[in-house]
Amino acid sequence: MSETILGISAFYHDSAAAIISDGDIIAAAQEERFSRRKHDSGFPVNAINYVLTESGIPYKELTAIAFYDKPYIKFERLLETYHAFVPRGMKSFLSAIPVWIKEKLFMKKLIRDELAKYGKENIPLLFPEHHLSHAASAFYPSPFREAAILTIDGVGEWATTTIGYGKDNKISILKELYFPHSIGLLYSAFTYYCGFRVNSGEYKLMGLAPYGDPNSSAKAKVKKIILDELVDIRGDGSVLLNMKYFNYATGLRMTHDKKWTELFGFPPRKPESEISQEYMDMALAVQEVLEDMMFKLAKTTKDLTGSDWLVMAGGVALNSVANGKLLASGMFKDIWIQPAAGDAGGALGAAYTAWHIWKEKERIVSNGRDAMKGACLGPAFNGRQILSAVGKYDARYHYYVDFDELSRFVAQKISEGAVIGWVQGRMEYGPRALGNRSVLGDARNPEMQKKMNLKIKYREGFRPFAPTVLEEDINEYFDLDRPSPYMLLVVPVRKERLNPLPNGYHQLSLRDKLYYLRSDVPAITHIDYSARVQSINKEVNPRYWQVIKDFKKLTGYGVIVNTSFNVRGEPIVCTPEDAYKCFMRTEMDYLVMENYLFDKKEQKPIYVNTPIDEFGLD
């Protein structure tokens, strides 16, 4: 009989469930996709139901359940931190503690109670440490037999950064950095200060950085202040934050706003307000500091382990700009990053620790391939389910018996400037849409970025779109000599595709900079001539590969725009109904779900109860 383990992450942000059977990943998904609450942190009831159903294993037959951190140690951190900062922390102590006493201190009981709803059996419940869960999610499914492991995030129990080494089925933790000294929280503090939401707006800060002027005295000044006043970066990459300026250890906010305003000479940016140059320079300065820290940590990791291979996880590992530079540096022969690098991925990591560490099961590495199955580990929907979901909206559709014909039609429409909602197969695990819950467009089209930002996604105009390129063509467009299946690397667009910058470019407004035609694939070329690239492999995702291949036959370009299928403020769509509703409330031209095509012009308007201008921050 097979042995099946359920992994759960919950109660912080991005709750998720994952299930592995005899070491093979069967299913994994974030709760937000089902509950439709972005970054849902509640107990992942829906995600657990889904992964159990997908596995076909009844709850009572589970070998173990693994939760992604140790609740008691987390509570101890909270108490000790307050103790250390008393009386400064009294106000938030009083407001935070009741929540902890009610929920988190008794988390073990809470989890037991929640699980009792699935069955009465006393299944072993394990609590691997938070960073061990991250490390396991990075190493076990990676394509490497042995590897250095680096996990960096805001905070787990005490650890905020961990260096480890994985070999076969063993992971050893070699070095840790402890709260409140945290690279993730430093980056989040600047995310907050620049007017974005902590725990979700970090990639916006990263996207804003290239608008900073690298040679300006303003950027240099901010960077100097960060290094002189806020953080002491040691040679080994460990950091010491000057807690005088941070409020997260004891307060409810990230920074001491007044002290920061005095320090930097400008106040925190109000969310949604116009983004002025000082915040762009600040974003660039902190990105440079982050890269410096990551490089030093990577070097220490290399020295401690002697490995040529690096795996990473933790929220900071989603910084694809830093990842791209680290790979290009050649410090490691190759780098693999868990696509669900944030806390959602902890569910999978926890399940793996149960299998390889607790059960001491052998690890099998397949030839050069990771075990993530393209990260498409969520639910899929068949034709009957699609029709029943859209039936209530009286949707008009065309059914294609022959997928080849549909693929050619879609490629043709993309080349004519249409924007296509694309739902195929199993939903992606992790923050990125990788071609199964995506919105597609023409990367060559100079109007595409504007159209997608303003008419489809309803989001900040500065944010770039990412390309999907045929894996075999990656080097034709980008300075990258290997696949990038999970969109976790930002790399330069190849020189021969670029247009030179006009005189006075740095004096242009953000908008003019944004819409300047920087290359022959302008919709995916970021302001600094880079792109957050995803490559698609024919075997891993044949349908998505085929549509891009058909686009190439028409246009000569094996690359398109891929953005996640959602509007700002909402999680990526999961079901056919989510997709149809999202399609109808945006200006997408076509929706394709499996072999069904929906043409916007043929649809009846539907009542949408959330006006688009009320959507919050994405």
Ligand SMILES: [Fe+2]
């Ligand atoms: Fe984490």
